[in-house]
Structures are given as C-alpha cells and as structure tokens.
Amino acid sequence: MSSALCACSCASSATPCNAATWSCPRTSSPSTSASASGPCTMAPSASRAAASTSSRRGSASPSRSCGSRPAGLWTAWAGAHSAPNTTSTPPTNGYAVRFSLMNTPALGRAEGAAPAARFFSAILTMRQFLAACRILGLGALALAVLVLGAGSCRPAARPQKAEPRSSRALPAEVMRAVLVPSYEQRTAYSGELQSRRRSMLGFELGGRVQALLVDEGELVREGQPLARLDPRSREALLQQSSAQLAAESAVLKELSRGARSEIRDGARAQVAELVAQLRLAEIQLARRQREKGEGIAAQARVDEGLAKRDALAARLRQARSRLAELENGTRPERLAAQRARVDALSAQQRQLQLDVERCQLRSPFAGRIASRYLDEGRVVRPGEPVFELVESGQLEARIGVPQQRVAQFRVGSEHALRVGSTQCKARIRSLSPIVDPRTRTVTVIFELEAEETLRPGASARLLATRTVASPGFWLPTSALSKGIRGLWSCYVLVPQKDSGAHRIERRELELLHTSGERVFVRGSLRSGELVVRSGIHRFVAGQVAVPRLRQD
Template sequence: MTSTSELAPTCVPALPSSVVSKPSPQPWVLWLLPLALFPTGVFTARHSFIANAEPTPLATTLSVTTQPAQAINSYTVQRTYTGEITAQRTSELGFERSGTVVTLLADEGDRVAAGQPLARLDIRNLQARRQERVAQRAQAQAQLQELQNGPRSEDISAAQAAVWELEQELERAKRQRDRRQFLYDEGAIAYEDFDDAAYNTAILEQRLARAKSDLQELNNGTRSEQIIAQHARVQQLDAQIQALDVDISKSVIYAPFAGKVSDRPIDEGVVVGSGATVVTLVEQGNLEARIGVPEDRVSQLKVGGAQKVQIGDNTYRATVTAQLPEVDETSRTVTVVLQLPADVATQVGQTARLLFADIEPTDGVWVPSTALVPGDRGLWSVYVLGDANNSENNSTYAVARRDVEVLHTEGDRTLVRGTIQGQDQVITNGTHRVVTRQTVQVTSE
C-alpha cells in the first residue's frame, strides 16, 4: 500500500525574479537588424551631403548685367533735426503803472508801425497834480527873483523913518523917566509911577535896536544862502513836474517795433495793474528757426555758415546766427538759431527742419540695392563675376557669392562691407536665377 507522502506532489522553492533570465533572441533576428538600419543611414548621409555641397552649376549660360562696386572710406548721411519758427522779437506790452484803460487803438491781427500808440490809461488825476506843481513853481520862482533883486529903496527909506521915529520917542521917554525919578526922590509921586516910565523907556530901546537891525539887513542886501535855498525849491518843483510828465507818457503804450498784434486780452474800462499784459506784439519780416541739435553734432554748425531749412514743402538757405550755451535737460540738445531769408512766407510757430549733411567715416562698398539677396545668419549676399572662361566667340564667367553686412541705404544703392572688394563686378539683375559657379556672360556693363 502506497503511503500518503509518496502520493503528495514535491514542493520546489520559487526563485527570485532577478535570477530568472529572459529568453535570448533567436540568431536570425540579429542578422536582420543591420539590414533594417542601412536605408536610414544612407538617407541621412545623402541629405547631409546635399545640404553641405555647393549647388551644381547649370550648363545653361545666362546673360546678366553688372556694375562695378565702388569702395569708399566715408559717406554722407542726410540727417534731419526738428524745431520751430520764432520771431526775433516778441513783446508782451503793459503799463508801468496801474490805472483804468480808456482807449485801445489796435486789435488782434493788426499790423502796426514802430512808435504807434496802442493803448491809453486815464490821466486826469495826473494832469491835476501837474497843474498844482506848476502853480507852486511859479510862486517859488517869484520869490527867488525877489531875493536876487535885493531890497527896494522904498523899503530902506521906510526902515530909516521907523528908526528916526523910535529915536524921538525914546528921547521923550527918557526925559519923562528922569522927571519922575526926581519927583519920586522928592516924595511927590509913588514908586509905581516912576517904574512905569522906566519900563516904557526900556521897551522903546528894544524896538529901536530891532529897527536898526532891520535897516542894516536891508542895507547889506539878500544873503546868498537864501538865494541858494530858494533856487533849490524851484528845482524840486521842476523835478516833480518832470516825474508827472513821465507818468503821463507811461500812460500810453507805444509799439517798440513794427509788427503784428497777436493777442489783446484787455478791453476798455478794465483796471489793470502794473506790468499786466495788454497787447502782445510779434515782429514781422525777421523770422528765425530755433532747432535742437545733438551735442556731438553742433560743433559742425559754424556761426555765419549756410544751412538748408525745410518749412512745409519748401526748402530755404538759412544762416546760423547763434548757438545757445545751455543744453536742454529733456532732449539733451543745443538750440541753434538760424536766420531765415526776408522773403520767407511762413507763420510763427510752424515746424522747421534742419537738413544737415553729416559725414560718417567708415570703410565700405556701394552696390546697387537690386544686387542684394538674403544670406545666412542675418547677413546679405551679392553675386559677382568670378573667374573668366575665355572662348573664341565671347567671354563667360563663373558666378561667385560674397557675404556682406548692410551699413546704409541711400536711394537705389546700398553701402555694405564684407568679403566683397572694390574691384568686383556686381551682378545687378536676375539674381534669383543665379547660383554659385553658374556660367554667365555680360551683356552690358
């Protein structure tokens, strides 16, 4: 009888997955792998060869036109700087004193001549004050004349008579005083009576002394100090009258130069303060252009030199008259003042452009703009005539390519630099049909 242990299946321990090996490929698979990769390698190598190889020259000979490249070491750039038209003189005119505007003699847009009155203030109070000063001067002048002429003979005679009369009264008073003193000494009268007589005598003595002094003054004539003081008084009144005349003259605004009234913000009846703008006058005929020029370019504009200024569609020759010493903080430019011709028909405030020919020192070659074709890495290229293939009938050339960098464009030509040389013949037409080493013949140069 078979035992249970013999009938039970045998248990084998499981191996780790890392120990279990993958089934190895069949040998015929390894032979097929190189065959599958071969077409891909052939295609990649052929594509790389085609991309790097020069274009294959065509057998057809093309006819092209050429132009010689022009080598230079500098070129001229036409730069434009913008400014505005201004008048040589623009004045905001006002009164130097306050007052009421009674007359306005010019309106906006009117042309006025130099010295023409434009506005007037009320001057009635000034005229009244002037009349008062004139009367005071006349009085002072009469007094001065009297002092200069000296005392009259009649005044001297009257003074002499006054002295004689006082002398007589004094003699009588002295006799009366002496009699009363005798009576007082005898006890016939009171002391008061004697004192009255003595007092009257003393008063008459003082009056006589004063009269004699006045007579002496008349005999000596007028003192020079009095004449000088009175003369100064007359001069003082003359100065006051002159000051009033100046105020009256300043009550009228006169045109300081010939021009046109651009603004008149005040009407009649308005009380204006000193310095308030009544009329704005712009000079006509002498116009200037004020244009900002960079600091590094302004040295090329000499004072007195002629420059081209464009106003609208017209171009004029202007003369540089000044270069302002300040640099504009915003634009960092120097203001150049140019005098325009007298016959320029333009308005103040119009835009003006300075056409400035600037010379740029650089080495390059001028080529026609039609000769440029796009190149690699942002550059441009031109096709030129390479080696010549001489034959009995005509000459043909192999096309060569020159990579260039564009420096400046001017009209139908472009300034470039690069591998091109000054003696190269540049192909100017049909560049879209030309490739490197293409055989071409020149139809016209």
C-alpha cells in the same frame, strides 16, 4: 480549340471539358450536362447544335455557353434581370455574375427563353471570374515584356551634343565696385522760426479801456498808438499839482531875488526913527533920575522911563536885523528848503504827466499785431496783456544740436536751412551757453532775412554734412538682400578660367550709411568686382550668368 480557354463552371476544376463530346467530365451525358452544369461550346457550330438540342428536349433552363473567341465583349448584369421561367440553380456561394459573348452567333436562338436569358447565356461564379482575370493579367504582362525586349534590341540613339552653359545662363545687370576712402553723412536737425523780438503788450496802469486803435494782423510802426484808457481822473490830478508847483515856484523866485528897494528904504527909516525915540527916552530917563535925587520926582516916574527905554532898544535891534536881512538877501538854508518843496511838486507833476501818457498804449517797435486779447470797455489790471506784437524785420531760427556736433558750428558761419519747400541761407548769430535739460541739446541761433513766405512758428531744418573717414563702396539698394546676424549680402559675378563663363558668388556686407536709393557698405566685397545691381531674386550662389555692365 484548347480546353484551357473554356470559361464554364468546370474551368476551376482539375479536369478540363471534353472537346469531343462538348460536355463536362462530371456529367455522363450531354443532356445531364446541359441541365446541371451546361455544355461548353467551343465553336459557333457546336453552340448552335447545343442550343437546338436543348430546345428540342424542352429544357427549362437556357443553355450556358462560354465563347472561345477572345474578341467578344463581356457584360455584367444583375441576377434580378434573368428570365422568370429560369429554373437553374444559382452557385453555392450565393451570387452569380452573368457574362455573354456579344459576337457569339448562337445568342438569342433558344426557344421559349426570355430576352434577358437569351442575351446573358453564361453564368460564372466569382471565383471563376477572378481566375479568368488572372489569366488575362499574366498574358498582358507577357506582352509587355515582349514589347520591352523588342525595344531594347533597337540600336541605341546617338546622344545629342549638349549646349554650352553660357547659352542657358541668365543675363545680369552689373556694376563695377569702386572703393572710396570716405563718405559724407548728411544729418537734419529740426527747430523753429521765431521773430527776433516778440512782446506781450499791456497797460502799465489799471483802468477802463476806452478805445482799441488796431486789430490782429495789422502792421504798426514804432511809437504808433495801439489802445487808450480813460485819462480824466489823472488829468485832474495833474492840474492840481501844476497849481501847487506854480505857487511854490513864485516863493522861491522871490526869495532868490531879495526885497525891493522900497522895502529896504522903509526898513532904514524905521531904524532911524527907533534910534531917535531911544535917544529921547534916554534923555527923559536921565532927567527923571536927577529930579528924584532932588526929591522932586517919584520913583515911579523913573521906572516908567526905564521901561520905555528898554522897549525902544528892543525894537531898534529888531528893525536893524530886518534891515540887515533885506540888505543881505535870503539865507541859503531857506532857499534850499524852498527849492526842495518846488522839486517835489515838480516830480509829482511829471509822474502825473506820465500817468496821463501811459493811458495810451504805443508800439515799442515796428512789427505786426499777432493777437488781440480784449475789447473796449473792459477794466484791466496793470500789465494785463492786450496785444501780442512780433517784429516784422529779421527772423531767427533756434535749432537744437547734439553736444558732440556743436564743435562743427562757428559763430558767423553760413548754413543752409529748409523751411517747408523754401531753402534759404542763414548765419549763426550765437550759441547757447547751456544745455537744454529736456532735449539735452545746445541751441544754435541763426538769423535770416524775413521773406513773404516765412512766418514765425514754422519748422526749420538744418542740413549739416559731415565727412566720415571709413573705406567702403556705394551700392544701389536693389543690389542688397537680407543676410544673417544683422548683415546684408550682394551677388558678384566671378569669371571662370576654364570655361570663360561667370559664376555668381555671395558677399557679406555691413551697412554703414543710407542716402536715398544708395547705401554705403563694407565687407568681403573687393574693388573691381562685378556686382549684380538689380533682379537679385532670379539668382542663387553658384549659378552661371552673363554680365551686362552698366556705368553710372
């Protein structure tokens, strides 16, 4: 057995143990060695002999042996587990590590030793333990080198034939890019449905509301009474005016027809009587004047005759004028004045009649009562709203359109409108001549037939289509990925001439228009190329893929 495998306290010294005497060179006798350093047992028989010798000599410390078989199991144990009767001196470094070779037959045979001392029969210093570990590590390294060298001596394995690239390529669903010269852009403009006629109804006069004849939501016909004011005061004024008009009308009628024949005959008789009286007065006056000249009559009698003659002459002139008036009829000036008085009273009567009629509120057109604003008994002012009436016939839609798009709308043209879920056709009735200052749009007025599902105030959308002359491609949105600088990109499969496989390349695109799940793009894409339409997250540029063409 080589002394290099000894693991006793002299393992780190320059001089190895003496295999013939089983003692360390630093001791002079086996007994001294056993008590100081401990003998090195190189064989099981030697270990048993040394243990017997130590037992016969009555040594206080157990024999420390190191095994020579590498198959043993080394076990570490703390110094506190050693036997209390052990008198061996610990190593000079202050701690010890105990190891025992479990397969050593001499273990546990020492007489008088504690069980721990019999199990752990060797004490090594830390420096000796590290030296043993270095030796074991060098051995393991040498073994590894031998194993690697033996493996390198084996014949090289035959390289396997690489599988073709196409067998490892991912399948890609593709479509063929088709260049189109233009695209249609559909734009929706919003507006509101309105009744063609809509009125806030109220009384033209003030007064107390006597009755409301309709309620909200009711359909009314044109001219139907809706509400009524108290008319009694205006009816009384109307009766008074009617009486005055009747009186003045009778006077005018009399003046227009002239005097009756009896009156004219009486006037003629009066004239004839006055003529006779005047003639008599003149005869009497002439007689009195002759008598005065003869000195028979006084001057007083002559003066009385003169006065009587003059009075009768005046009365005759008046009677003749009256007779001429009766015979000629009423003067035109007087007839005109009387007619004016009659016309004034007639106008007053008509006004009062209208006031009485205006005490009743009527529907100006057929429609539906949208709102009611007051109840019976309220005193209202002239023009105060009572009802809101909307026409129940045709509807109109007022939709604002940008100024640059007005040119494509013509009066009389038909367009499609969408009101909620209902789509209907409408005709342009007129275009507003001004621009709305708030929205900066031009109002386009559409007229459409009223339906049960359409209500005034609902939102209406105008769907307009415009053709944009710009070449490009229609692609699904699933074929695009976000690019840089505001652009988008797609993947195309380009066939390789040498291998026949398809390699993925990137194409930068500009997005022009979006329509549902499709987009219209232009860019570096060429007509006829195979575009990956879905699952683009599985591919990168330069990757090999197998195309699966899908025709829409």
